[in-house]
Structures are given as structure tokens and as C-alpha cells.
Amino acid sequence: MAYASSQHLATVEDYVPDVLKAKAQGYRGYKIHPGGGQHATGPAIPSYIGHMEEIREVRKAVGDGPVIIGMGGIASSEHVRQYAAAGADLFGIGSALTGLDSAQFRDYLAELHGDLCRAPREDRCRRSCESVVPMDYATARIRSRVDYDASLFKLAFDSLPADYRDGNLAGKFFFLCVPGVGEKPFAIFSASEKSVIVRVVGEFSAHLAGLGPGSEILLRGPYGRGVPRFENSTLVFVGGGTGIASLLEIAHQLQPGNREVFLLGARTREQLFDVDKFERLGPVTLATDDGSLGRHGLAPEFLAEVAAGLPQAERERLVFINCGPAPMVHRCFEIQKEMVSEERILGSIEYMTSCGVGICGKCASPSGALSCIDGPFMPWREFQCGARREV
Numbered sequence: 001m002a003y004a005s006s007q008h009l010a011t012v013e014d015y016v017p018d019v020l021k022a023k024a025q026g027y028r029g030y031k032i033h034p035g036g037g038q039h040a041t042g043p044a045i046p047s048y049i050g051h052m053e054e055i056r057e058v059r060k061a062v063g064d065g066p067v068i069i070g071m072g073g074i075a076s077s078e079h080v081r082q083y084a085a086a087g088a089d090l091f092g093i094g095s096a097l098t099g100l101d102s103a104q105f106r107d108y109l110a111e112l113h114g115d116l117c118r119a120p121r122e123d124r125c126r127r128s129c130e131s132v133v134p135m136d137y138a139t140a141r142i143r144s145r146v147d148y149d150a151s152l153f154k155l156a157f158d159s160l161p162a163d164y165r166d167g168n169l170a171g172k173f174f175f176l177c178v179p180g181v182g183e184k185p186f187a188i189f190s191a192s193e194k195s196v197i198v199r200v201v202g203e204f205s206a207h208l209a210g211l212g213p214g215s216e217i218l219l220r221g222p223y224g225r226g227v228p229r230f231e232n233s234t235l236v237f238v239g240g241g242t243g244i245a246s247l248l249e250i251a252h253q254l255q256p257g258n259r260e261v262f263l264l265g266a267r268t269r270e271q272l273f274d275v276d277k278f279e280r281l282g283p284v285t286l287a288t289d290d291g292s293l294g295r296h297g298l299a300p301e302f303l304a305e306v307a308a309g310l311p312q313a314e315r316e317r318l319v320f321i322n323c324g325p326a327p328m329v330h331r332c333f334e335i336q337k338e339m340v341s342e343e344r345i346l347g348s349i350e351y352m353t354s355c356g357v358g359i360c361g362k363c364a365s366p367s368g369a370l371s372c373i374d375g376p377f378m379p380w381r382e383f384q385c386g387a388r389r390e391v
């Protein structure tokens with residue numbers, strides 16, 4: 001349903017003319033959102049459970065249509081009832097969902113629905129709208145920069161939002177933000193180095209390419225679910241391109257109690273960055289598209305060979321952890337499925353990631369999992385269309 005929103009308005013007195021305009025333009029819905037709008041005079045509008053008066057005014061002015069979407073601070077059935085009594089038809093829930101993964105999300109909405117249907121009234125389901133995930137920005141300064149080639153480089157910061165040791169940021173990511181330019185998600189390559197690896201692909205990464213020691217940047221995070229524990233296993237890490245940057249922290253975290261081997265691929269030798277850091281953790285096989293270093297070809301072509309080089313006992317307890325371009329990860333899955341059961345295969349693909357907290361839905365994988373809250377490292381089944389998900 002196409003809907004207009006009050007969010008861009010400077011004062012709430014503009015809501016009624018704006019919703020009438022939206023109605024004339026054929027919008028079927030109008031969202032009253034307390035994120036925007038202040039009264040021309042008088043006290044500030046409370047950020048949560050506000051705007052009831054405004055919803056009533058708008059409802060009176062527009063009659064039956066368009067549909068009014070009320071949102072702001074909804075966390076319980078009582079809040080929904082307040083919005084409904086004011087005249088809202090649909091209800092938006094945002095902040096109350098932050099910090100939940102997809103399965104908890106569904107449980108929460110089912111409970112809320114149960115509360116709304118139950119008589120006599122009882123508010124069993126209640127969450128806080130104070131976000132439990134980090135939404136604040138921390139300022140960091142670039143301490144050093146290493147260029148691997150014209151479009152791939154490493155930035156190390158003087159600080160991260162907290163003190164992390166190597167392995168603490170396994171399966172996590174941060175948003176790097178430059179005011180006026182935008183923000184994009186990045187894995188921390190090495191927690192002790194406080195570094196990220198960046199490939200220039202578009203506007204934001206091109207802006208980062210213009211930064212050097214001393215430049216300031218904002219970070220928010222960490223986000224992501226982390227990775228499951230494995231013990232007494234041989235972990236085979238397969239990384240392609242900048243996907244390699246997400247593997248080092250995982251390798252650090254999972255090293256105790258496991259053996260680790262690495263298969264790292266890139267277009268050219270220059271793009272196989274910081275290989276020595278992986279070599280300290282286990283044997284590394286390298287592959288380049290142009291044959292300038294290691295094997296000549298794409299990393300998945302050498303998977304069977306890497307596995308065959310392991311002792312029989314280790315081949316029986318393999319776990320695969322893949323990160324890179326989608327075609328690489330999917331090709332790896334096909335090969336790995338022949339070697340181990342599917343729960344021993346994890347992958348991460350860079351889906352479009354905007355909010356990072358499970359609200360916008362842009363990062364959905366083929367199964368419908370949200371990679372920002374259910375991943376970004378997820379089991380094989382979450383990358384399959386129509387895969388049944390555990391709830």
C-alpha cells in the first residue's frame with residue numbers, strides 16, 4: 001500500500017493539510033510518526049506514545065480514509081488500544097523489536113496478537129522501547145592506512161566503541177558513518193588492530209578511499225548474532241575478496257579446541273591481504289583468478305583438494321565457514337553438502353543492509369532470515385529459497 005508520512009513535516013499543525021493533500025493525490029495510507037514534527041508553540045512532543053491528539057484531529061478531518069498508520073512507542077497491546085481509540089487503523093512497531101532475532105520477533109508479535117484477542121484484557125506481552133542494541137555513534141580517528149592496490153585498503157582506528165580482544169567481534173559488524181555521505185556495514189578485520197578492509201565499489205567506499213591518518217569517522221555497533229560454538233572439529237574457512245575480512249575474528253574466537261585451515265581467494269596477489277595473520281592460526285591455501293599467487297582459479301575449485309589433504313579422522317569432523325561473493329558461497333555450499341551435514345556449513349553473503357537491527361527487512365536471505373539479526377553468518381538452510389525455518 002502506498003502511504004504518505006508526517007515525518008518530513010516541521011510542525012504538527014501541517015499534518016491535517018498534508019494528509020488531505022495525500023488523500024487528493026490518491027495515497028491509501030498516511031503514517032503519523034512522532035520522529036518528525038513539533039508543535040509551532042508549546043512543549044516538545046514526547047517521543048513515545050505521543051501524537052494521540054494529532055491522530056484524532058487528522059481522523060476528524062479526513063473521515064474514513066486514508067488509512068491512518070500510528071506509530072511511536074508501541075510495545076504492548078495497551079499501546080495499540082490507545083492508538084486505535086485515537087483513530088489509527090494500522091500500528092507500526094519499531095524500537096520494541098530491536099535486539100530480537102527473527103524467531104523472537106515472531107514470538108513477540110504472536111504474544112501481542114494474543115493479548116489483543118484475549119478477554120478479559122491482560123497485557124502479558126510488554127517490551128521496552130529503550131533500544132537494547134547500540135544505536136549511538138562513537139567517534140574514532142584513523143590511525144593508519146595500508147593500500148593493497150588502487151581499490152583495496154585497510155584503515156586502522158585509534159579506538160572502537162569498546163575494548164575488544166581478538167575474537168570478541170566474531171560474526172559481528174559495525175556501521176561506518178560519514179555525516180553527509182552515508183553509512184555502510186563493515187566487519188572489523190582485527191579487533192586488536194581495530195581495522196577494517198575496504199574495497200571501493202561505490203560512493204561511500206570511494207569517500208573512505210579519500211581518508212587518511214587523522215581523519216574522523218563515526219561507528220555504531222556491534223551488530224550481528226556472532227557464530228555458534230564448535231568443539232573438536234576441523235574448521236575450514238573459505239574466504240573470497242573482502243569476505244576474507246570477516247573470517248579472522250571468527251578464527252580467533254573458535255581456535256581453542258579446534259583445528260583451523262584456510263582457503264583464501266582473490267582476483268590478484270595484491271588483493272590477498274595480511275595472509276600472515278591467518279598463517280599464525282593454521283595452514284593456508286591461496287588462489288587467485290589470474291594465477292599471480294597460489295593456485296590459479298577460483299577458491300571453490302580447490303575445496304575438495306584442501307579437504308582431501310586432511311587426515312581421515314579430521315575429514316569426519318569438518319565444519320565449513322564461508323564468506324565472499326554470492327556465487328562463490330553458493331558454489332562452496334554445493335561442494336560442502338557432499339562432505340558434511342548441512343548444520344556444519346555456515347555462510348555469509350553481503351545482502352543489502354540498512355538498519356542493522358531487523359526493522360527494515362532489506363537484508364532478507366532467500367529463506368526470509370534477516371541477515372543483520374539472524375546472521376550475518378547463518379546455517380546453509382537460510383540461503384535456500386523456501387527453506388523451512390525453525391521457529
Ligand SMILES: Cc1cc2nc3c(=O)[nH]c(=O)nc-3n(C[C@H](O)[C@H](O)[C@H](O)COP(=O)(O)OP(=O)(O)OC[C@H]3O[C@@H](n4cnc5c(N)ncnc54)[C@H](O)[C@@H]3O)c2cc1C
Pocket residue numbers: 173184185186187188196197198199200201202203204205206242245246349350351352353376
Ligand atoms: C555484514 C557486512 C559486512 C561487510 N563487510 C565489508 C568489509 O569488511 N569490507 C568491504 O569492503 N565491504 C564490506 N561490506 C560491504 C560494504 O558495506 C559495501 O562495500 C559498501 O556497502 C559499499 O558501499 P558504497 O556506497 O561504496 O557502494 P554502493 O553504492 O552501495 O554500491 C555500488 C555498486 O557496487 C555494488 N556493490 C556493493 N557492494 C559490493 C561488493 N562488496 N562487491 C561488489 N559489488 C558491490 C552495488 O550493488 C552497486 O551496484 C559488508 C557488508 C555487510 C552487509
Ligand code: FES
Pocket residue numbers: 352353354355356357358359360361362363364370371372373
Ligand atoms: S532488517 Fe534492516 S538491515 Fe536487516
